[in-house]
Amino acid sequence: MAISHAKPAEVINLQPLSDKIASTKTHTIFKTDAMEAIRLVLPAGKQIAEHKAPGEITVHCLEGEVNFSAGGTTHVLHGGEMLYLEAADPHAVEAIQDSTVLVTIVFSKG
Known part of the structure; x- marks a missing residue:
């Protein structure tokens, strides 16, 4: 079964x-050659261990509450809040509440 991705100019529901x-x-x-958008679905207590992305990223908490650790600091993100990181910055995520997070990766040219 093929993976279904949104097409250019298609409206995407992130409610x-x-x-x-x-x-x-x-x-x-x-996902394109230049960027990728992922909707992370994180039930309360779910953890994503420290890792690095292959490009600059934005992390936009759509709903809930997550601990987002990067650069030696943990930020609490609530629905409607976002941050960004430079390429290859180590980071980790833990859901405090049931949460969804929009992660956008802009792939580094190389």
């Missing part, structure tokens, strides 16, 4: 999942 978080999986919304 809160609310009680559907438990039944929804993380998925890539779209």
